[in-house]
Amino acid sequence: MQVRAINIAAYLLLFVFAVLPLAAGFGYAFMYSIGLTGALQTGLTFEHWQKLFTDDHVLGSFGYSAMIALFSLLLSVSAALFVSLKYPRSFSKGLLSYLIYLPLAFPAMVAAFFFFQFMSKAGILSRIFYRLHITSAIEQFPDLVNDKYGIAMIVTHFFLSFPFFILLFINLYKTERIKEYILLAESLGASKVQSAFKIVVPMLLQKSLHNIILYFIFIFGAYEIPVLLGRSNPEMVSVLAVRKLQRFNLLDIPQGYAIAILYSVFVFALILIMMRKRKLAYDV
Amino acid sequence: MKFYSFIFSLIILVACQQPKQENLNLDKISWQKIEEKANGANVTMMMYQGDKKVNRYMNEYVVPALKKQYNITLNIVPGQGKDIVNNLMSEKEAGKQNSEIDLCWINGETFFQLRQIDALYGPYTDKLPNAEYVDWENPVIRYDFQQDINGYETPWGESFFYFIYDSAKVQNPPSSLDQWQTWWKQNPGKFTLATDFNGMTLLKSWLVELAGGINELDGKFDEQKYEKYATQLWKILNDHKQYFWKKGETFPSGNTSIAQMYSSGELSFTSSFNDADIDNKVGEGVFPTSSKAYILSAGSIHNTHYVGITSNAPNKEAALVVCNFLISPEAQVKKNDITLWGSRTVLAYDKLDKEWQQKFDALPKRQYGITPEQLKSRSIKEPEPEYMLRVFSDFRKKVIEVN
Amino acid sequence: MFKPGYIVKVGIGIACIIPILLLFMLSLSKNWVYPNFFPGQVSWQNWKELFTPGNSITLSLLTSLSIALFVAIFSTVGGFVTSQLIAYHAYRKKLLFLAYLPFVLSPVILAVCLKFYFIKMNLAGTTIGVILAQLIIAFPYSIIFFIGFWNQQIKQFQAMVNTLGGNNLYAFKKIIFPLSKPFLLVCFFQSFLISWFEYGLTSVIGYGKVQTLTIKVYQFLVEANIFYAALSCCILILPPVLLLWMNKKFIFREVSDRVAD
Numbered sequence: 001m002q003v004r005a006i007n008i009a010a011y012l013l014l015f016v017f018a019v020l021p022l023a024a025g026f027g028y029a030f031m032y033s034i035g036l037t038g039a040l041q042t043g044l045t046f047e048h049w050q051k052l053f054t055d056d057h058v059l060g061s062f063g064y065s066a067m068i069a070l071f072s073l074l075l076s077v078s079a080a081l082f083v084s085l086k087y088p089r090s091f092s093k094g095l096l097s098y099l100i101y102l103p104l105a106f107p108a109m110v111a112a113f114f115f116f117q118f119m120s121k122a123g124i125l126s127r128i129f130y131r132l133h134i135t136s137a138i139e140q141f142p143d144l145v146n147d148k149y150g151i152a153m154i155v156t157h158f159f160l161s162f163p164f165f166i167l168l169f170i171n172l173y174k175t176e177r178i179k180e181y182i183l184l185a186e187s188l189g190a191s192k193v194q195s196a197f198k199i200v201v202p203m204l205l206q207k208s209l210h211n212i213i214l215y216f217i218f219i220f221g222a223y224e225i226p227v228l229l230g231r232s233n234p235e236m237v238s239v240l241a242v243r244k245l246q247r248f249n250l251l252d253i254p255q256g257y258a259i260a261i262l263y264s265v266f267v268f269a270l271i272l273i274m275m276r277k278r279k280l281a282y283d284v
Numbered sequence: 285m286k287f288y289s290f291i292f293s294l295i296i297l298v299a300c301q302q303p304k305q306e307n308l309n310l311d312k313i314s315w316q317k318i319e320e321k322a323n324g325a326n327v328t329m330m331m332y333q334g335d336k337k338v339n340r341y342m343n344e345y346v347v348p349a350l351k352k353q354y355n356i357t358l359n360i361v362p363g364q365g366k367d368i369v370n371n372l373m374s375e376k377e378a379g380k381q382n383s384e385i386d387l388c389w390i391n392g393e394t395f396f397q398l399r400q401i402d403a404l405y406g407p408y409t410d411k412l413p414n415a416e417y418v419d420w421e422n423p424v425i426r427y428d429f430q431q432d433i434n435g436y437e438t439p440w441g442e443s444f445f446y447f448i449y450d451s452a453k454v455q456n457p458p459s460s461l462d463q464w465q466t467w468w469k470q471n472p473g474k475f476t477l478a479t480d481f482n483g484m485t486l487l488k489s490w491l492v493e494l495a496g497g498i499n500e501l502d503g504k505f506d507e508q509k510y511e512k513y514a515t516q517l518w519k520i521l522n523d524h525k526q527y528f529w530k531k532g533e534t535f536p537s538g539n540t541s542i543a544q545m546y547s548s549g550e551l552s553f554t555s556s557f558n559d560a561d562i563d564n565k566v567g568e569g570v571f572p573t574s575s576k577a578y579i580l581s582a583g584s585i586h587n588t589h590y591v592g593i594t595s596n597a598p599n600k601e602a603a604l605v606v607c608n609f610l611i612s613p614e615a616q617v618k619k620n621d622i623t624l625w626g627s628r629t630v631l632a633y634d635k636l637d638k639e640w641q642q643k644f645d646a647l648p649k650r651q652y653g654i655t656p657e658q659l660k661s662r663s664i665k666e667p668e669p670e671y672m673l674r675v676f677s678d679f680r681k682k683v684i685e686v687n
Numbered sequence: 688m689f690k691p692g693y694i695v696k697v698g699i700g701i702a703c704i705i706p707i708l709l710l711f712m713l714s715l716s717k718n719w720v721y722p723n724f725f726p727g728q729v730s731w732q733n734w735k736e737l738f739t740p741g742n743s744i745t746l747s748l749l750t751s752l753s754i755a756l757f758v759a760i761f762s763t764v765g766g767f768v769t770s771q772l773i774a775y776h777a778y779r780k781k782l783l784f785l786a787y788l789p790f791v792l793s794p795v796i797l798a799v800c801l802k803f804y805f806i807k808m809n810l811a812g813t814t815i816g817v818i819l820a821q822l823i824i825a826f827p828y829s830i831i832f833f834i835g836f837w838n839q840q841i842k843q844f845q846a847m848v849n850t851l852g853g854n855n856l857y858a859f860k861k862i863i864f865p866l867s868k869p870f871l872l873v874c875f876f877q878s879f880l881i882s883w884f885e886y887g888l889t890s891v892i893g894y895g896k897v898q899t900l901t902i903k904v905y906q907f908l909v910e911a912n913i914f915y916a917a918l919s920c921c922i923l924i925l926p927p928v929l930l931l932w933m934n935k936k937f938i939f940r941e942v943s944d945r946v947a948d
Contacts, residue, residue, distance in 0.1 A: 003855055010769040014782070017765075017826040018789050025800035039373050039401055057685055083695065090696050098931070099703040104938045105927030106706070107884035109901050110920040113908060114706045117713065117917075122548035122721045124709060130722040138550050138721060139473055146534050163703065167939055211941065214791060221793030224886050228908070231534030232479060233684045238793045238887075245799050246370045249677045250397065260796045271787050275780060328812075328896065334909050361895035362906055371894060374811075378803050384812035384894055540911040548721040569718065 026261065033258035040250055048254040057234070058259060062266070064234040068150050068226075069219035072157035077212060079158075080165030081204065084173065085196060091170050103163045108156075112228040115156045119144040145229055152229040153236075157219050164215070165208070172207050173200075213274040217267055237263050308600045310411045318411075318601045319354065325602035326357045329591075330371070331389035333362040334480075334540050337564055341625040345618055350609060356602050361385075364480070365394035372403040372594060383596035386603045391589045392429035393676075395437060396669035398592065405593040405600060407435025412608040419632035425588050429666040430503070437590035438607040441619055441627035443557045444586040444663060445485045446654050452574035454552050460581040461493055461520065468527040474552040476529035479679070482539040482555055485585050487675050488667060490517055493582035498664045505670035514674070518682040525683065535684060547571055560626020562652040577654050583664035584654070588630060613640040621647050707924065713917035733918045744903060744919055751883060751899040754814060758821045759879035763871060766829020766878075773830065774837035783834060790827040794887030797823065805892050812894035820892040821885050825878045832874050836867060876930055876937040883926060 031037040035045040052058050083091075090096050106114075118124045126141040135141050145152040172178070178200055185195040205212075226236035235243070241263065244256030333339055342360055350356045363371065368388045375383055390398065398404045409415050418439055419425055425439045426432070433439075449457045458467040468475060477483035494513040495501050501509060525532025529551060536542055539555070546554035547570045556562065565571040591610060593603045609615055613636055616629045633641060666672075713719070714733055716726030737745050773782040789797065798820065802811065810816030841863065848858035886901040893902065900923050907916035930937040 006768055007772055010772040013765045013769050013826065014773075014785065014830075017822050018785050018830075021797070021801055021823050022785075022788055024804055025797060028803050029800045037377070039377050083699070087692060087696060096696055096700050098935070099700045101931050101935055101938060102703045102707060102928070104940070105924045105931060107886070107901060107923060109884075109886055109904050110710070110923055111706075113904065113916055113920060114710055117913065118706075118709070121550050122545070124724070127722050127724045131724055138548060143530055146530065146536075148533060159702070159706075164939075164941075168941060171941075217791045221791075221796065223793060223795045224905075231530075232537070232680075233534065238795055241796050242799065247366055247676070249673065250369070250373070252677075257800070260800055263796060264792060267791055268788060271784065271791060275784055275787070330895070333906060334911075336910055336912060339910065359896065362909070363895055367895075374802055375806050378806040380806050380809070382809070384806075384896065538909060540909065544911050569720075 026264070029257040029260050033254050033261060035254060038253065040253075048258045051255060052258050052262060058240070058262075060234050061237050061240045062262075064150075065220050065236045068153055068157075068236065069216050071150075072154045072161065072219055073212060073216055075154065076158045076161040077165055077205075080162055080169055081201060084166050084169040085200060088170060088173055091166055100163045100166060103159055106160060108160070108222065108224040109228075111156050111160055112225045115152050115159070116145055116228055119152050119155070121145075146231045148231075150230065153225055156225050156229060157222070161215055161219075168208055168211060169204050172204055176203060176207060178203060210274045210278055213270055217270055221263065221267065310408060315411070315413055318604055322599070322602035322605040323355050325599045326359065327386045327599065327602045327606055328359045328361060328384060329387040329389070329606070330361050330363040330368050330385045332364045333360070334364075334538055335558060337558070337560070337625050341619060345624065346610070346615065349615070350606060354602075354605050354609070356605060358606060363388075365390060365392075369394060369397045369401075369403075372398060373401050375596065376401055376403060381596060382598040383594045385594050386597040386599060387606060388592050388594065389440070389589060390437065390592045391587060392666060393669040393672040395428050395433070395590065395592065396431060396673075399431075399436065403595050404436045405595045405597060405603075406437070408593065408604060408607075409433075409435040409438055412438065412604065412611065414608050414611045414613075417613060417631040417635045418611060419630060419635075421632070424586055424663075424665065425630055427665075428588060428590060429669045429672070431669065433590065437592040438611060439588050439630035440591050440610055441616075441625075441630060442586070442588050443559065443627055444584045444654070444659060445482075445489065445555065445557055446577050446579055446584055448546070448554045448556060448562050448571070448575055448577050449552060450546075450549075450572050450574050451576045452572065453549075457553075457576075457578055459578070461490055463581075465520065465524055468524045471552065472527040473529055473531075474550075475527075476532075476535055476542065476551060477555075478536045478539045478542050479684075480538050481672075482542075482557060483535070484672060484675050484679070485557065486555060486580075487517065487679060488671060489580055489582040489585055489664075491671070491675070492585075492664060492667070493580070498583070498667070501667045501671065502665075503668070505668045505674075510671060510674060514678060514682075518678070521683050522686055532683075533687075543570075558626065559628055559653055560622035560650065563622050563650050564626065566652055575652060577652055579654065579658065579662045583662045584659060585666055586659075586663040587666045589627075613637075613643070617643045617647070620644065622650060622653075623648060626650075707928075710917050710920050710924075713914060714921045716914055716917075719913075733914055737918075743898070744900075744915070744922065747898050747900045747903045747919070748922055750814070750897065751901075754818055754821065754897075754899060755879045755882040757818050758825050758882035759875050761818075762822055762825040762829040762878040763875045765826055766874065767833050767867070767871065769826075770830045770833035771837050774834050775842065779834075783831070786827040786830040788827075789823050790831065794824060794885065795891060796887075798888045798891035802891055811892055812896040814897055817889050817893045817897045817899075820888040821882045824885070824888070825881045828881060829874050829878055832877070833870065836870050841866065873936055877940050880927055880930075880938065880940070883923070 028037065033048050035042040035048070091100055103111075116123070120126070121138055121141050121143070123145075125144075126135070126138065129135045129141060130138075181199050181203070182195045185199055186192075190198070221238050222236060223238040223242070226239050230236055230239060237259070241256050241259045244252045244259060331342075347358050347360070350358050368385070368390065371385060372383065395404075424442060428437065447457070458464040477486050491513050492498050492501060494516050495509070501513075521532075529545075536545075542551060543554045543565070545551040547565070562571065562575055562577050566573055566575055591607055593600060593607065597603050611630065613631060616631050617640065619625045619627055620629045629644070633644065636644070712726070712729075715729045715731065717730070717732070718727035720727060736742055773779050773786070776782055801820070801823075805811040805816050805820065810819060844862045845855070845858045848862060849855070853861075884901065885899075886905070889897060889899050890902055890905070893899070895902065900919055904916050904919045904923065907913070907919060927938050
C-alpha cells in the first residue's frame with residue numbers, strides 16, 4: 001500500500017514537473033505560431049513557419065549558435081584533455097585541485113559581467129595595455145567584446161567549461177582504470193604518444209561524449225552570456241527568440257514561438273542521439 | 285503523499301482565487317473615499333530603470349513620501365515599454381482579472397499599443413484633484429505623440445531630445461545630416477546609436493530633417509511618405525555605417541552603454557532625453573567638464589512622459605492616489621530639481637500658488653543643459669507612434685541585418 | 688622552476704583566482720576612470736550599506752536564499768523517489784528522456800512558452816510561481832542525478848531484505864538511506880546552486896517582482912551601476928565558494944546517468 005502511494009506520487013511529480021510543462025508549453029507555442037491563439041490571432045496560417053525558412057536570419061542564428069558552441073567546446077575539451085593527461089596529479093592534490101573548482105562557482109551572469117569588465121575597450125585588460133604603453137589611446141585596443149567572432153562569448157564559455165572537463169577527465173581516468181590499459185599497451189611495446197592517442201584519448205572522449213553533447217546544448221541555448229557579450233546581428237538563438245517574443249512589433253510574436261519550437265525539436269533530437277549511446281546504471 | 289496533495293491543493297487554490305474586479309465608477313465616489321480605500325494598499329509600478337537619477341527620485345523620495353502621507357507601499361519593478369505591453373498582453377490572453385501591474389511609466393508607442401489591446405484604465409485624469417494645476421493647454425502635454433490622451437494617462441514630465449559632445453575634442457559638432465556624413469568619414473569609430481528609444485528618436489529626428497520639417501510628417505501615419513524618407517535614411521546609414529563604432533556591425537542595446545563609452549572617450553557623442561543629464565553627469569565627474577549640449581538641425585523632439593493605470597489593476601483607488609501625488613506641486617518641484625531628476629514640470633506656472641511658484645523659482649539653475657530660450661524655437665513635436673514602431677523594426681531589418 | 692609545465696599550472700591557477708579578486712576590488716570601488724588601473728576611491732562603503740535595514744541587495748539575498756532552499760529540498764526528495772521508480776521501470780530510458788527535456792532546454796525559452804499558464808494560475812510575479820518554475824529544471828536534474836544510484840546491487844540488497852522478512856521501510860532505513868546519504872547531500876547542494884544561479888525562468892515568470900540576486904545583477908548592469916553589480920556578484924559566488932571549502936564534490940555538477948563510483 002505504502003509502496004503504491006509512493007509510486008503514484010512519483011508518477012505525479014514526473015507528470016507535473018516534466019511532462020505537463022513541456023506538453024502545455026509546446027501546445028501553446030505551436031498554437032500561437034499557426035495563428036490559433038493570442039490576442040492578435042489571425043486564424044490558421046503557416047506563414048510564420050514559412051518565413052522561418054525563407055528568412056535566412058533565423059537559420060543563420062542557429063548556425064551561429066552551433067558555431068559558437070562547437071568552437072568553445074573544441075577549445076575547452078582539447079585543452080582539458082591535454083592538461084589532464086599531462087599533469088593528472090596536480091589537479092587531484094594541492095592548491096590547484098582547489099583553485100580549479102573556482103570557475104564552477106560562477107553563474108553565467110557573473111562570468112559574463114566579469115569578462116565584459118575585463119575585455120571591453122575601457123576594461124581591465126585595455127588599461128593594462130595602456131599602462132604598459134602597448135596602446136596609447138582607447139580605440140587602439142582591439143574589439144574583444146560584442147565582436148564579430150564572438151571572442152568574449154567563447155572565452156567566457158571556455159572559462160566555465162575548461163575546469164569542468166579537466167575534473168571530468170581526471171575522474172574518468174581514475175574510475176575507468178585507464179592507467180592499467182596504458183601499462184598493458186606499453187608492455188606490448190606501444191610508445192607513450194601511441195598509447196595516449198590510440199587508447200586514452202578515444203576512451204576518455206567516448207566515456208564523456210554524452211557530457212560533451214549536453215554541454216553543447218547548454219552553450220547553444222545560452223542567454224545571459226550572449227545578451228551581455230554578443231552583438232545585434234547575428235544573434236544566438238535564445239536572444240533572437242526572446243527579442244521576437246518581446247519586441248514592439250506584436251506581429252512578430254508568432255514567429256518567436258515558431259523559433260522556440262524549432263529550437264526545442266533540435267535539442268530533442270540531440271538528446272535522443274545522446275540517450276542511444278548511454279547505458280543506465282541498472283542495465284550494466 | 286499528504287505533502288504532495290497539499291502542494292496540489294495549494295496550486296489549485298491559488299489558481300481559482302480570482303475575485304472579480306469591480307469596476308470603479310468614478311462618478312459615484314468622492315476623492316476622500318478613494319483616499320480612504322487606498323490606505324494600506326500595495327501598488328506595483330513597472331518602469332524603465334536605466335537612469336540612476338530617476339531611480340533615486342523614486343526610491344528616496346516618492347516611495348517613502350507615499351508611505352508616510354497615504355500609507356501606500358509602492359513597489360517598483362523594472363521594465364521598458366515593450367515589457368509592459370508584453371506582460372499586459374499575456375495577462376489579457378490568459379484572461380487574468382487582477383493584473384500584477386497597477387501603474388506603468390509610458391508614452392507614445394507604448395500608450396498606443398496599450399490602448400490597442402485595451403489595457404489602460406480611464407478616463408480618470410479629471411478626477412485627480414491636482415489635475416487642476418496641469419498645463420492642459422499645452423499641446424505637447426495634451427497630445428502624446430499626436431494622440432489625444434483622453435484622460436487615459438497622467439502627464440508626469442516633459443522631456444526633449446538633445447545631443448552631448450566634448451568640446452575639447454570636437455570643434456564643430458555636426459548638426460545636419462550632411463555634416464554628420466562628413467564627420468563620420470573623418471572620425472571613424474567614434475559614433476553609434478542605441479537600439480532603444482534614444483536611438484530611435486535620433487532616427488526620427490533625421491527623418492524629420494529629410495522630410496524638410498515636421499509638417500511633412502504631421503498627422504496620421506503615411507506609408508508613402510514614410511517609405512520615401514526612410515529609404516533615403518537607410519541608404520545614408522548603410523553607406524556610412526562602416527565609419528560607426530565597431531564598423532556599424534553591432535549597436536549597443538541601451539543608451540547607458542553609450543553614455544559610459546562617451547565618458548571613457550571611446551565615443552565622441554551621446555544623447556539624452558533627460559534635461560538634467562549633462563549637469564548631473566558633469567557634476568558627478570562622469571562626463572568631462574568640457575561637455576556641451578546642443579540641438580540637431582532637425583530640431584529637438586519634444587514629448588511628455590505619462591503614468592498609466594492598467595485596466596485590471598487590483599487597487600485602482602491606490603493607483604489614482606499615486607497618480608495624483610505624482611502631479612502634486614511638491615512631487616513636481618522635486619522632479620524638476622536637477623539634483624534629483626531634473627525633468628520639466630507638467631504643471632502650469634500661472635495656476636500654482638505663490639508659495640509653489642517661489643519653490644520652482646528657487647530651484648538650482650542648469651549650467652550645461654539647453655536653456656528654455658534655445659529650446660523655444662527649436663522644439664518639434666513627435667510624429668505619430670506608428671513612425672516609431674516602423675523605425676524600430678526597419679532599423680533592424682534594413683540596417684543592422686544588412687551586411 | 689620555470690619549466691613549461693610549471694608555467695601552465697601557475698597560469699591556470701591565476702586564471703581561476705583572478706576573476707574573484709577583481710570582482711572583489713570593483714565591489715570596493717567608486718570612481719574608476721579610464722585609463723587608471725586602480726579605482727580612485729576604495730572603501731567598504733558599498734559593503735556597509737548591506738547592513739542598513741531595507742537594503743535592496745540584502746532583501747534579494749534573502750529572497751534568493753529562501754527560494755533556493757525550498758527548491759533544493761523539494762527537488763532532492765522528489766527526485767530521489769521518482770528516480771527509483773524510473774530506474775527499475777521497464778521503460779526507464781523513455782521515462783528518463785522525459786526528464787532530460789525540461790532540464791536541457793534554454794530556461795528563457797521554456798519560460799516564455801509557459802508564461803501564459805503561470806499568469807492563468809495567478810502565479811506569475813509571485814515567489815511560489817518562481818519556485819515552481821525553477822523546479823521544472825531542478826527536479827529533472829535530481830532525477831537524472833539519482834538514476835546512477837539505483838544499480839543492480841541496491842536492488843539486490845532490497846530483495847535480500849524482503850526475502851529475509853524485512854519490509855520496505857526496514858530496507859530503506861537500514862540499507863538504502865545510509866548508502867544514499869552522500870548522494871542526497873550532493874544533490875541538495877547542486878539543486879540549491881541551480882536555483883541560486885537561475886536567471887531565465889526567474890526573470891520571465893517573476894515579472895521582475897521576485898528580485899533574486901541574479902535579477903538584481905542584471906538590473907544594476909542596465910543601470911550601468913558596475914560597483915553594485917560587482918558587489919551583488921560577490922555575494923552570488925559566496926555560497927558556492929563556501930561549499931567548495933566544505934567539500935569539493937558539492938559544486939562539481941556532472942550531469943550523468945552513469946554507474947556511481
